[in-house]
Amino acid sequence: MSGSQRPRLGYDGVAVVTPVTIPYVRYSTHSAHWWLGRALGALIRGAGIAKSDVDGVCVSSFTLGPDTAVGLMQHLGMSPRWLDHIPMGGASGVVAVRRAARAVQAGDAEVVACIAGDTNQVDSFRNTVSQFSRFAQDAVYPYGAGGPNASFALLTDYYMKHYGATREDFGKLCVAQRDNALKNPHALMKKPLTLAQYIDAKPITDPIHLFDCVMPCAGAEGYLVMTEDRARSLELPFVRIRSTIERHNAFPEDPIQFRGGWAMDKDALYAHADAAPEDIDFLETYDDYPVINMMQFEDLGFCAKGEAAAFVRKHSFTIDGDFPFNTSGGQLSVGQAGAAGGYLGFVQALRQLTDSAGRTQVSGAKLGLVSGFGMINYDRGLCSGAALLERGHAL
Amino acid sequence: MSAPLVKPKKKNPVERTRLPTRPPASRSRSAQGLTRAAAEGRFEMQVCSECNTLQYPAREVCCSCLSEHLQWKPVDNRGELIATTTLRHSNDLYFRERLPWRVGTVKMAAGPVVVAHIHEDCVADGPVRLALKLDRSGQAVLHALPEKDTPNMNDAAQLRESACDPKFRRVLVTDGKSAMGQAVAKAMLDAGASAVFLGDPTRWKTVAAFDTLAADPRVQIVELDVTDTDSVDRVAASIGGKVEILVNTASYLRDGGILGRKDVILARDAMEVNVLGLMRLAQAFGPGMCFRAADGTNSAVAWVNILSIHALAALPARGAWSASMAAALSAAQTLRAELGGAGVRVLNVFPGPIDEEWEQLTPPPKLAPSAVAKAIVKSLQDGVEDAYVGDIAEEIRERLRENHKAVERELGNQ
Numbered sequence: 149m150s151g152s153q154r155p156r157l158g159y160d161g162v163a164v165v166t167p168v169t170i171p172y173v174r175y176s177t178h179s180a181h182w183w184l185g186r187a188l189g190a191l192i193r194g195a196g197i198a199k200s201d202v203d204g205v206c207v208s209s210f211t212l213g214p215d216t217a218v219g220l221m222q223h224l225g226m227s228p229r230w231l232d233h234i235p236m237g238g239a240s241g242v243v244a245v246r247r248a249a250r251a252v253q254a255g256d257a258e259v260v261a262c263i264a265g266d267t268n269q270v271d272s273f274r275n276t277v278s279q280f281s282r283f284a285q286d287a288v289y290p291y292g293a294g295g296p297n298a299s300f301a302l303l304t305d306y307y308m309k310h311y312g313a314t315r316e317d318f319g320k321l322c323v324a325q326r327d328n329a330l331k332n333p334h335a336l337m338k339k340p341l342t343l344a345q346y347i348d349a350k351p352i353t354d355p356i357h358l359f360d361c362v363m364p365c366a367g368a369e370g371y372l373v374m375t376e377d378r379a380r381s382l383e384l385p386f387v388r389i390r391s392t393i394e395r396h397n398a399f400p401e402d403p404i405q406f407r408g409g410w411a412m413d414k415d416a417l418y419a420h421a422d423a424a425p426e427d428i429d430f431l432e433t434y435d436d437y438p439v440i441n442m443m444q445f446e447d448l449g450f451c452a453k454g455e456a457a458a459f460v461r462k463h464s465f466t467i468d469g470d471f472p473f474n475t476s477g478g479q480l481s482v483g484q485a486g487a488a489g490g491y492l493g494f495v496q497a498l499r500q501l502t503d504s505a506g507r508t509q510v511s512g513a514k515l516g517l518v519s520g521f522g523m524i525n526y527d528r529g530l531c532s533g534a535a536l537l538e539r540g541h542a543l
Numbered sequence: 544m545s546a547p548l549v550k551p552k553k554k555n556p557v558e559r560t561r562l563p564t565r566p567p568a569s570r571s572r573s574a575q576g577l578t579r580a581a582a583e584g585r586f587e588m589q590v591c592s593e594c595n596t597l598q599y600p601a602r603e604v605c606c607s608c609l610s611e612h613l614q615w616k617p618v619d620n621r622g623e624l625i626a627t628t629t630l631r632h633s634n635d636l637y638f639r640e641r642l643p644w645r646v647g648t649v650k651m652a653a654g655p656v657v658v659a660h661i662h663e664d665c666v667a668d669g670p671v672r673l674a675l676k677l678d679r680s681g682q683a684v685l686h687a688l689p690e691k692d693t694p695n696m697n698d699a700a701q702l703r704e705s706a707c708d709p710k711f712r713r714v715l716v717t718d719g720k721s722a723m724g725q726a727v728a729k730a731m732l733d734a735g736a737s738a739v740f741l742g743d744p745t746r747w748k749t750v751a752a753f754d755t756l757a758a759d760p761r762v763q764i765v766e767l768d769v770t771d772t773d774s775v776d777r778v779a780a781s782i783g784g785k786v787e788i789l790v791n792t793a794s795y796l797r798d799g800g801i802l803g804r805k806d807v808i809l810a811r812d813a814m815e816v817n818v819l820g821l822m823r824l825a826q827a828f829g830p831g832m833c834f835r836a837a838d839g840t841n842s843a844v845a846w847v848n849i850l851s852i853h854a855l856a857a858l859p860a861r862g863a864w865s866a867s868m869a870a871a872l873s874a875a876q877t878l879r880a881e882l883g884g885a886g887v888r889v890l891n892v893f894p895g896p897i898d899e900e901w902e903q904l905t906p907p908p909k910l911a912p913s914a915v916a917k918a919i920v921k922s923l924q925d926g927v928e929d930a931y932v933g934d935i936a937e938e939i940r941e942r943l944r945e946n947h948k949a950v951e952r953e954l955g956n957q
Contacts, residue, residue, distance in 0.1 A: 274634045278567060286574040287600035290567045290684055291658050292644045293635030294628075301628035302648045302658075309626075309668075354629045400606075403650040404625055526600060527648065527656060 156420055162249045163379035163386035163540060165372050166194040167498035169334050172367035172483045176267045180211040181223050183265035183485075187368035188224060191261050195372055195382055202372075204230035204257030206248050208240035208264035208487035210276050230257035237522030238434040239394065240264050240487050241369070241494030242533035246392050248373035258374065265368025266486025273364045276486075283526035294353050297361060299524045300437040301353040306404045307439050308355060313457040315355065318438035319346035321473075322359050322480055324465035325435070329477020331467065331507035336365055336483040359480070362436050367485030369495045376540070385502035386540035390515070391421035394533035402528075408440075408521055409532030410447035418449065421536045425449045428536075429513040430472040430500055432493030434521040435479050440529070444519050448534060472510045475500060493518045494535070501539040514539045545663055548698035550711050550737065551840040563836035563885040564637040568680035573601035576615045577683035581675040584927040586620045588655070589613040599655035620673040622649040622657070624687060627667055637679070640837075644701065649673060649687050659685035660701050664693040676705035676926050679836075679886035681879075697924060706926040707845035707888050710735035712787040717742040717767055717824065722899045723849065723912045724792035725752045730916035731788070732761055734924070737841070740782050742767035744793065769793040769820030779827035784835065789828055790847040790919065793820050796901045800862035810863035817867040818874060821848065825878050833885035845923055846882055847890045848875045849915070852936040854893060856943060856950050860957060879928070890928055892919055895935030908934055 168190040170183055184207065192199055205228045207217035215223070217233035230251050234240045241264065248260035266272075277295040279285060292298060307313060323343050329335035341359060349358035379386040393416060395409025410417075418424055425448065433444040442456035451459040465473035476482055476496040479489045497516040499505040519534040570578070573589075580587035589598040591605035592612035604611050627647035633639045647661040649671055657673065665671050671687040678684045686702060697708055714731045718724045719741035728739045739762050743753070746766060757764050765782060768774040769791075795816035797809055825846075832843035853861070854868035872891065879889035896902050898909035910933045922930040931937050942950045 277634055279569075282571050283600045285567075285569050286571050288658050289569075289635075290678065290680075290682065291646045291660060292630045292638050293567055293633045294630045294638075294646070295634050297632065298628060298630060298646060301630075302626040302646075305628055306626040306648070350631075352632045354631070356628075403656050404648055527658060 158420075159249050159253065159389035161376050162252055162389055163374055163376040163384075164245060164389065164498060164537070165374065165379050165384040165386045165502075166191050167495040167502070167504065168194055168370045169495060170265065170368040171334050172336055172365045172485050174268070174336065174363070174365050174483070175270060176366035177269070178267055178366070180209045180265060180267045181215070181220060183267055183366060183368040184209060184212070184220060184263050185224050187263040187265055187370040188261055191263070191370050191372050195384060197259065197382065199226070202226065202259050202261045203228050204248065204251055204260030206232040206234060206244045206260060206262040208234045208236070208244065208490060209266050210237070210486045211266045211272055228257070230260065236490065236520075236531040237487060238436065238490040238529070239520035239522040239531035239533040240490035241492075242392060242518060242520040242535045243394050243531070245373060245389060245494065245535060246394060246533070249389055252373050252375060258378065260373040261370060262373060263368065263370040264487040264491040266366060266488060268364050268366040268486070281525045284524070287526060296436065296524055297353040297356050299527065300439060301356045303405050303528070304355055304437065304439040307406055307442065310406065311454040311457060313439070313442060315347060315357070316343065317442070317457045317460045318360060319343045320460055321438050321441055321465060322346055324469070325474045325478045326481045327466050328475050328508060329481030332476050332482065333506070335477045335481050336363060337477065337481040356437065360437050362479040362484035362489070365483035365485050367483065367488050369485075369488045369491035371495060371498055379540070385504070387498050387501045388538045388540050390423065390536040390538050391417050392533065392535040393417045394531070397530050398532065405528035406443070407447050407453065408443055408529065410444065410519060410534055411453075414447060414449050414534075417534055417536065423515065423536060428515055428517045430475055430497070430510045430516050432474055432476070432497050432516065432518045433478075434490065434493060434519060435474055436484060436489065438480070440521055441474075444521070448517065448519060467508055467510055472513075475505065475508045475510060490520050490522055493520070497537050501537055544693055545695040545699040547695045548703075548710060548840065554838075560835060561640070561837045561839070563679075563833065564640065565680040565886050566637045566678050566682075567635055568682050570682055571601065573603060574683075576601055577675055578677070578681075580615065581677050581683035582928045583930070584925050585617060586673065586675050587615045588618045590616045590618065597651075597654045599651075599657055619651070619653040622651040622671055622673055622687070624648070624661065624665055624667060624669055624671050625650050627661055641700070641704070647687060657685050659687040661687045662689060662696065662702060663699050664689040664696055677888065677928060678705055681883045681888070681928070707788065707890070707923040708734075709788055709920060709923055711737050712841050712844065713738040713740065713785050714788040714790060715740040715742070715782070715786045715828070717769060717789070717791045718744055718793040719753055719756065719764070720745050720748060720750050721792055721794065722752070723794065723897065723915065725756055726912035726916035727790050727792055727919060728756055728762065730913070730920045731790075732759065734920045736788070737761065738763060738785070740765050740786065742778070742793070744768040769823055770815045772823055775823045775827045779831065783828050783831040786828055786832060787835070787841055787843045788845045788847065788923065789824065789832070790849070791821060791824060792849055794849065795867070796861070796864050798861055798904070800859050810866065813864050813867035814870065817864075818870045821871055821874055821878075829878070829882060832887050833882060836885040836887050843887055845888045845890055846878065847892060847919055847923070849892045849894070849919075850875070852893045852895055852931065852939045856939055856947070856954055858957065859955050888926070888928055890919070890922055890930065892922070892930045892932060893936050893940075895933040895939070
C-alpha cells in the first residue's frame with residue numbers, strides 16, 4: 149500500500165504526557181463545557197504549568213453545540229495559537245495525537261491540550277442519535293430508531309453468520325473487560341459479570357443483548373502533547389509515538405462492514421514503527437460493541453480475517469492474562485462518555501506506559517497499541533485509526 | 544407466513560384510547576425525492592446522468608464522478624437480505640409502542656446497500672423486493688417484501704402501518720345516491736371493510752342500486768347532505784367515532800364556463816358541494832379521526848377525496864366546476880398537513896372523465912365508477928397518497944409535465 153508513497157516522518161522529539169480522566173457519572177446536569185473545562189484544568193495542574201503555557205488545543209465533543217472549539221476557547225479564557233476540533237467520535241483520541249504531534253514538531257505550538265468530553269442529560273442520547281448525520285436522519289433513524297444498537301446488530305448478525313463467532317465468544321471478551329474494570333476506580337460498572345449473566349441478559353436488538361451495549365454517561369478525558377525536552381524539564385513521565393494511522397470511509401464497496409480501515413493501513417503502521425503485533429504488550433481497542441473488538445484483532449494483524457473467534461478462545465484478556473486487553477475495562481464496563489469514549493483507550497495506554505495505571509497496571513508494559521473507530525454515519529463506522537505508543541522512560 | 548388479521552373486537556369504552564405518535568419525520572430536501580415516488584407507488588432512486596451510478600442515501604452530487612446531475616428514475620427493486628435484526632428497544636415513542644420491529648440490510652441488485660423495514664415473510668439471506676411506502680409521518684420508507692407474494696402478507700403489522708387497508712375498517716361514503724358512491728361502497732365491502740356508512744343526501748329520491756346496497760347488513764344508511772352544516776354535524780355526532788376511512792363521493796358537476804352567464808349560481812353550487820362540503824366534513828370528522836389514528840387494528844387511517852385531473856388543469860368548457868376542483872385540491876393539501884399530524888393519510892384521487900349521468904355528453908374513453916372504486920381500494924392497500932386513474936388522467940398529467948402551457952391551450956379548444 150505504502151510502496152509508492154513518500155516515507156513518512158517519525159514523531160521524534162514529541163512526548164505525550166499527563167493522562168487525565170474526569171470521573172464519569174451516568175447523568176450530569178452540567179453542560180459539555182463544564183466537563184471539557186475540568187479536563188483542561190486537570191491537565192494544567194497535573195503538568196504543573198500555567199494556563200497560558202497551553203498554546204494549542206484540540207477538542208472533541210458531541211454535546212458542545214451550538215459551540216465549537218472556538219466558542220469553548222472564549223468560555224475557558226484561552227488564547228491558543230493553534231486550535232483544532234475533531235468530530236470523529238471513537239477515532240478522536242488517535243487522530244488528535246496525530247494532529248497535535250505534528251503541530252508540536254513543526255513548532256506551530258509548544259504545548260497542545262487534547263481534550264474530549266460530553267455531558268449526558270436524560271435526553272442527550274436520544275437527541276444525539278436522532279440528529280447524528282444526514283444519512284442517518286434520511287436512511288437509518290426512520291427504520292425503528294434503534295440507534296447504534298441496531299446498526300451494530302446488523303454488523304454482528306452478518307459477522308456471526310459468516311465467520312462463526314458465537315455469543316460465548318463475545319461474552320468472553322465482555323467478562324474479561326469487566327474483570328479489568330473492577331480494578332479501575334473510574335469504571336461505572338462495579339459488579340462482576342459472569343458468562344451466564346451475559347448470555348441470559350435481556351435481548352435489545354437481536355443478536356445484541358444488554359451486556360453488548362455501552363452505557364451512555366458523562367465524563368471527560370485528556371492528555372498533553374509537547375516536546376520531549378519540555379516533558380523532561382517538567383519532570384513528567386512521557387510516552388513516545390512510534391507510529392500512527394488513520395483512514396476514513398474505507399472499503400466503500402463492501403456490502404456490509406466486516407472490516408475497518410485498519411486492514412488498509414496496518415502494514416504501514418507496523419513498518420513505520422519497525423514492529424510487529426507480537427511485540428505489543430497490551431491492546432486498547434474501541435469497544436462500543438464486542439464485534440468491533442473482533443474486527444480489530446483481525447484488521448490489526450493479531451489473527452487472520454474470520455479467525456478472531458478462535459483467537460478469543462485461545463487467549464485470556466485480563467490485565468494479568470496472556471493478552472492484556474482494554475485494561476481499563478473499556479467502554480463496555482467504564483461507560484461511554486460521548487467523544488471521551490474515543491479517548492478512553494488512548495489515555496489508559498498513556499497510564500500503562502507511565503506507570504500510573506494503578507491496579508490496572510500491566511507489569512513491564514513497554515509498547516502498547518491503541519485503536520479508534522467511530523461515526524456510524526449511515527450503515528457502518530467510517531473513521532478508523534491506531535497508534536503504537538512506547539514508554540519514554542526506562543522501566 | 545403472516546397470520547391472517549383477526550377481526551378486532553368491539554371497543555371497550557372503559558379503556559383509554561392510545562393517542563397517535565409518528566415515526567421520525569426529518570428528512571433532507573434531496574431525500575424527499577423518495578417521497579415523491581412513494582406518494583404514487585413508484586420505486587425511484589437517484590441515478591447519475593453522467594456515469595449512471597445509482598445513489599443511496601439521496602445525495603447532492605454523485606458519489607462516483609462528483610457530477611451534480613442526479614436524476615430520479617425508476618430502478619430495479621430486487622435485492623438480497625444480507626443482515627437482519629429484530630428491535631426490542633427503540634429510542635422513538637412510535638416504534639416503542641410497536642415492538643418488536645424487524646429491520647435489515649438489503650444489498651440491491653442495482654448496487655447500493657439500504658437499511659429497510661423487513662417483512663416478516665422475508666427469509667434471512669434470501670431474495671427480496673424493495674418497495675417505497677409512506678410511513679405514518681407521511682415520509683417515504685423502504686420496505687423489503689418477500690420475492691413473491693405470500694398469503695396474508697398485507698396483514699403483517701409492519702406493512703399495515705404503511706398502508707390504509709380497508710380490511711376490518713369502517714368506511715363512510717358520503718354520497719351513496721351517486722353511481723360513484725355505490726361503486727365505492729361495494730368495493731370497500733369486497734375489500735373486507737367491516738361496515739359502510741352510506742350517506743343519503745336525497746331521501747326523496749329512490750335509487751334502486753342504493754336500496755340494494757342498503758339491504759346488506761354491513762351497510763348503515765345515514766342522512767347526510769354536505770351542503771348542510773347541521774346535517775354533517777348530526778352524522779358526525781352519531782357515527783364520527785367509528786369512521787376509520789372517509790371517502791367523499793359528494794360531487795357537483797355541471798357544464799359551463801364563466802362568460803356564458805350573468806350569475807355565479809353554478810359556480811357557487813359547485814363550491815358549496817365540492818369545496819365547502821369538504822371543509823364541513825373535515826371540521827366534523829377530522830378531529831375524531833385524528834383521535835383514533837393509533838387505536839389498534841382498526842385505527843382511523845385515511846381520508847379520500849375524489850377530485851378530477853381537471854383540478855390540475857382547468858377544462859374551460861366546465862370552468863366553474865374546474866375552479867371548484869382546484870379549490871378542493873388546495874383544501875385537500877391543507878387537510879393533508881392537518882390530518883398528517885396524527886398520521887391520518889389524505890388520498891387524492893384524480894380520475895379522468897367518468898361514465899355517469901352528468902358526463903353524458905363527454906366522448907369516450909370514460910371510466911366506469913367501479914374502476915375508480917377499485918383504484919381507490921388499491922391505493923389504500925398500497926398506501927399511496929396521489930392516484931391518477933385512467934388513461935386520460937395519466938395522459939394529461941404527462942402532458943402537464945412536458946409543457947403545461949400547451950395543455951392550457953389545448954384544453955381551451957375542447
